[in-house]
Amino acid sequence: ENRCNGDGKESFKPPEIKFTKLFVNGQFVDSVSGKTFETVNPATGEVIAKVAEGVEADIDLAVKAAREAFDHGRWPRMSGFERGRIMSKFADLIEQNIEELAALDSVDAGKLLASGKTVDIPHCLHILRYYAGAADKIHGETLKLAGEYQGYTLLEPIGVVGHIIPWNYPSTMFLMKSSPALAAGCTMVIKPAEQTPLSALFYAHLAKQAGIPDGVINVVNGFGPTAGAALCSHMNVDAISFTGSTETGRLVMEAAAKSNLKTVSLELGGKSPLIIFDDADVDMAGEICVAGSRVYVQEGIYDEFVRKAAESAKSWVVGDPFDPNVQQGPQVDKTQFERVLSYIELGKTEGATLLTGGTRCGDKGYYIEPTIFTDVKEEMRIAQEEIFGPVMSLMKFKTIEEAIEKANATRYGLAAGIVTKDLNTANRVTRSVRAGTIWINCYFAFDPGCPFGGYKMSGFGRDLGMHAINKYLQVKSVVTPLHSSPW
Numbered sequence: 001e002n003r004c005n006g007d008g009k010e011s012f013k014p015p016e017i018k019f020t021k022l023f024v025n026g027q028f029v030d031s032v033s034g035k036t037f038e039t040v041n042p043a044t045g046e047v048i049a050k051v052a053e054g055v056e057a058d059i060d061l062a063v064k065a066a067r068e069a070f071d072h073g074r075w076p077r078m079s080g081f082e083r084g085r086i087m088s089k090f091a092d093l094i095e096q097n098i099e100e101l102a103a104l105d106s107v108d109a110g111k112l113l114a115s116g117k118t119v120d121i122p123h124c125l126h127i128l129r130y131y132a133g134a135a136d137k138i139h140g141e142t143l144k145l146a147g148e149y150q151g152y153t154l155l156e157p158i159g160v161v162g163h164i165i166p167w168n169y170p171s172t173m174f175l176m177k178s179s180p181a182l183a184a185g186c187t188m189v190i191k192p193a194e195q196t197p198l199s200a201l202f203y204a205h206l207a208k209q210a211g212i213p214d215g216v217i218n219v220v221n222g223f224g225p226t227a228g229a230a231l232c233s234h235m236n237v238d239a240i241s242f243t244g245s246t247e248t249g250r251l252v253m254e255a256a257a258k259s260n261l262k263t264v265s266l267e268l269g270g271k272s273p274l275i276i277f278d279d280a281d282v283d284m285a286g287e288i289c290v291a292g293s294r295v296y297v298q299e300g301i302y303d304e305f306v307r308k309a310a311e312s313a314k315s316w317v318v319g320d321p322f323d324p325n326v327q328q329g330p331q332v333d334k335t336q337f338e339r340v341l342s343y344i345e346l347g348k349t350e351g352a353t354l355l356t357g358g359t360r361c362g363d364k365g366y367y368i369e370p371t372i373f374t375d376v377k378e379e380m381r382i383a384q385e386e387i388f389g390p391v392m393s394l395m396k397f398k399t400i401e402e403a404i405e406k407a408n409a410t411r412y413g414l415a416a417g418i419v420t421k422d423l424n425t426a427n428r429v430t431r432s433v434r435a436g437t438i439w440i441n442c443y444f445a446f447d448p449g450c451p452f453g454g455y456k457m458s459g460f461g462r463d464l465g466m467h468a469i470n471k472y473l474q475v476k477s478v479v480t481p482l483h484s485s486p487w
């Protein structure tokens with residue numbers, strides 16, 4: 001029996017929950033209504049804490065604070081160098097609190113504690129430091145104009161930004177959205193996911209300690225249709241940067257269009273293909289494919305690959321995210337858990353073959369066995385829709401043309417992976433697949449310098465890299481005659 005079998009060597013140490021209010025204008029405050037909501041530990045199904053619930057009135061106060069900090073405050077007016085120094089200090093404080101931050105994401109989101117400490121939060125630090133270093137390298141261009149004129153562009157911060165983020169990577173999302181906006185000189189209101197409200201409040205506290213002025217970062221926890229929607233419709237918000245589902249992304253864009261035409265960038269769902277060619281090292285491909293949801297394997301190695309994938313899924317250790325031996329924690333909440341299980345049922349009724357897994361594991365918490373389907377067809381919903389759980393579909397292909405066609409047979413275009421030793425194959429697939437990121441002989445490799453975002457219905461705009469800063473900037477053209485005024 002290999003299910004939920006972490007041996008619990010590192011005994012569960014719940015982190016102290018220090019911050020549960022909203023963070024507005026540099027202060028922790030109750031919601032205007034005094035209402036709260038419960039946040040639940042997905043490993044046990046038990047309530048961790050009650051958190052202040054923000055709605056429209058709270059968003060309004062937070063936007064006021066951000067507006068004031070933008071229109072009259074120091075942050076947009078200080079030099080990029082100075083902003084970068086404060087951001088570096090913020091990073092140092094995060095580093096000093098890494099254990100506690102990782103533990104908060106474990107208890108709140110079911111993230112593995114060990115990878116939080118060694119991968120996720122270090123990645124967050126890397127992101128913040130990347131943008132701290134970028135803050136004094138934002139500049140416009142000198143324009144060559146016809147006639148007796150000269151021109152240049154000024155890149156100015158866009159203003160008050162609303163960040164709406166999901167539950168899958170609470171820390172990474174917080175820093176991936178806030179860091180480039182901070183570097184640009186913007187002020188912001190962050191709406192964390194209702195499933196994972198805790199670490200964001202800790203980051204806000206550390207930002208204040210680092211010297212980020214009051215009102216620059218505000219955090220309003222609450223639900224999407226109330227707090228999130230109010231942010232998207234707000235007349236004093238200049239830009240929204242959203243990560244979440246495609247359905248919600250559509251609502252975000254609608255709200256922006258119906259209010260003040262604020263700019264929108266959307267990082268939405270994906271159903272990323274991983275294409276494994278006959279010449280691949282099957283063991284390497286097996287390691288890479290753990291994160292794949294739609295895996296295409298060329299016919300020559302298909303049977304061997306299926307066998308190895310089943311073995312590796314069976315030896316996968318599912319259990320308590322605080323246990324260092326565990327490889328897979330619980331789903332984030334009951335809704336997601338039930339959603340993933342219903343997709344597994346759907347796969348069976350659609351006629352796919354359940355190779356391994358397929359049920360919950362344990363009787364407490366929201367754990368699901370690593371699940372693999374074979375004989376999956378492109379038109380099946382399990383091959384088309386984002387499942388967001390440990391469910392993989394394995395499919396066979398013959399030729400490179402077929403692989404490209406199948407990889408593109410989706411409304412999404414977030415990312416794709418290719419495993420091959422043949423450079424020509426890799427190059428050809430890279431240029432033919434319509435997706436924002438292509439991983440060759442690796443998968444899920446992220447770096448702050450590497451832009452991330454979607455084609456097609458996976459959205460538009462890019463997070464990370466220098467591209468992300470552009471979302472938070474306005475371009476102002478300045479034109480002046482070279483000699484005396486022509487008028």
Ligand code: ADP
Pocket residue numbers: 164165166167191192193194222223224225227228229230232243244245246248249251252
């Ligand atoms: P998921 O299904 O992965 O939870 P969502 O797109 O529903 O994805 O959620 C991502 C983020 O969007 C969350 O912070 C959520 O509260 C927020 N959200 C949900 N509905 C809306 C909405 N109508 N307007 C703005 N934000 C929303």
